[in-house]
Amino acid sequence: MRTCRICDSALTEIMSFGDMPIANGFLTSLEEKEFLFPMTLHFCSQCYMVQLGETVPPEAMFNGNYQFVSSTSKAMADHFQGNAEEIQTRLKNVSDPFVVELGCNDGIMLKHIAQAGIRHLGIEPSANVAEMAKANGVNVSVQFFNKATAEKIKAEHGQADVICGSNVFCHIEDLNSVFEGIQVLLKDGGVLFFEDPYIYDIVKKSSFDQIYDEHVYYFSGLSVAELAKRHQLQLVDMAHQDVHGGSMRYYIQPGSQNTVTERVVEWIQKEEDIQLNDTRGYEKFKDSVNAICRDLKTMLEDIKQRGDKVIGYGATSKSTTLLNYAGIGHDLIDYISDNTPNKINKYTPGTHIPIKAYEEFQQDNARHVLLLAWNHKKEIFAKEKDFRASGGRFITFFPEVVIE
Numbered sequence: 595m596r597t598c599r600i601c602d603s604a605l606t607e608i609m610s611f612g613d614m615p616i617a618n619g620f621l622t623s624l625e626e627k628e629f630l631f632p633m634t635l636h637f638c639s640q641c642y643m644v645q646l647g648e649t650v651p652p653e654a655m656f657n658g659n660y661q662f663v664s665s666t667s668k669a670m671a672d673h674f675q676g677n678a679e680e681i682q683t684r685l686k687n688v689s690d691p692f693v694v695e696l697g698c699n700d701g702i703m704l705k706h707i708a709q710a711g712i713r714h715l716g717i718e719p720s721a722n723v724a725e726m727a728k729a730n731g732v733n734v735s736v737q738f739f740n741k742a743t744a745e746k747i748k749a750e751h752g753q754a755d756v757i758c759g760s761n762v763f764c765h766i767e768d769l770n771s772v773f774e775g776i777q778v779l780l781k782d783g784g785v786l787f788f789e790d791p792y793i794y795d796i797v798k799k800s801s802f803d804q805i806y807d808e809h810v811y812y813f814s815g816l817s818v819a820e821l822a823k824r825h826q827l828q829l830v831d832m833a834h835q836d837v838h839g840g841s842m843r844y845y846i847q848p849g850s851q852n853t854v855t856e857r858v859v860e861w862i863q864k865e866e867d868i869q870l871n872d873t874r875g876y877e878k879f880k881d882s883v884n885a886i887c888r889d890l891k892t893m894l895e896d897i898k899q900r901g902d903k904v905i906g907y908g909a910t911s912k913s914t915t916l917l918n919y920a921g922i923g924h925d926l927i928d929y930i931s932d933n934t935p936n937k938i939n940k941y942t943p944g945t946h947i948p949i950k951a952y953e954e955f956q957q958d959n960a961r962h963v964l965l966l967a968w969n970h971k972k973e974i975f976a977k978e979k980d981f982r983a984s985g986g987r988f989i990t991f992f993p994e995v996v997i998e
């Protein structure tokens with residue numbers, strides 16, 4: 595029996611996805627051997643944490659060649675600049691403040707803090723992206739964050755006024771050790787905030803493609819409040835973010851007597867309304883995921899039977915889950931267009947669909963595009979105005995399969 599990584603209680607399995615490859619494990623050649631792991635999703639009815647069953651060792655994912663570089667999307671760059679501005683506003687009246695970012699990636703957020711002359715430190719376990727952060731003028735330490743590293747940072751720099759992390763907490767299996775570190779490093783009256791894909795959005799839209807090896811946890815206000823409490827911290831605010839298909843930013847402070855905003859109460863109520871505190875909420879989710887996969891595959895089969903092409907748009911990490919679980923391979927998708935140079939001419943993990951440069955798609959007369967990067971729909975629809983105006987169609991699939 596599996597037990598919860600946070601509170602040690604028995605877990606209930608929500609879904610099994612079969613053997614999955616690593617979401618970012620794009621292949622250079624079809625001869626390469628792929629690492630597969632049995633992917634399952636579980637729920638803890640004691641602390642409400644949704645989590646993967648099996649995980650992949652972090653060294654296998656965040657090594658010197660971690661492929662995800664934050665600064666490739668304009669919308670994300672704007673989003674992180676907004677985060678930096680929020681931190682600066684918060685620190686306006688603090689003398690000599692200190693900001694720590696966990697998983698600072700290429701410095702997309704912290705470079706603004708560095709430019710403002712604020713004392714800061716980025717913690718980044720992937721050496722290649724840490725180098726990019728350094729080139730962006732950011733102070734970086736290449737390591738994993740836990741209680742021991744927090745003690746060292748505290749001894750060297752003092753406690754932090756702000757600790758933050760975007761799309762990083764959901765990746766860290768030993769989250770209790772991170773929170774132990776936060777307890778050490780966060781100043782009284784300081785704030786921790788972090789944001790990750792929000793399980794409420796995932797369940798509401800059935801957007802199960804956020805579930806993959808790198809995401810060990812799928813947070814809610816319910817589960818984060820419990821996690822904070824275990825470490826003498828308190829969830830004090832929540833702010834919904836329109837990125838990654840719906841993320842939540844959680845604000846946490848030391849102690850248990852802080853002012854808690856109305857937003858926390860309202861979001862937790864919404865979570866309870868769709869039963870995120872109960873296995874029944876997740877059973878409905880599973881049924882709806884299976885229906886979407888069936889409908890999508892049938893639609894693609896119909897298009898292919900007519901002899902038409904289907905092009906995928908955006909070789910995202912999350913499409914690894916969608917394509918493998920729904921059984922959509924090179925027989926149904928001719929190729930995937932992507933604008934990330936190091937993904938071009940590679941193949942998708944597990945399904946082996948070739949990835950081609952955007953220019954190839956621009957010269958193609960294909961009429962059907964599967965919008966795998968659906969989280970960038972607004973940006974992509976704006977960019978592909980002419981394609982749609984001339985009769986080209988996007989297939990989208992959350993919360994249901996639609997041609998638009």
Ligand code: TYD
Nearest residue numbers: 908909910911912931932933934967970973
């Ligand atoms: P991303 O949003 O990071 O999703 P994930 O975390 O699931 O990988 O990935 C978006 C992908 O889509 C990335 O490979 C770049 C690609 N992309 C395009 O090819 N064209 C575009 O216009 C946009 C916005 C993204």
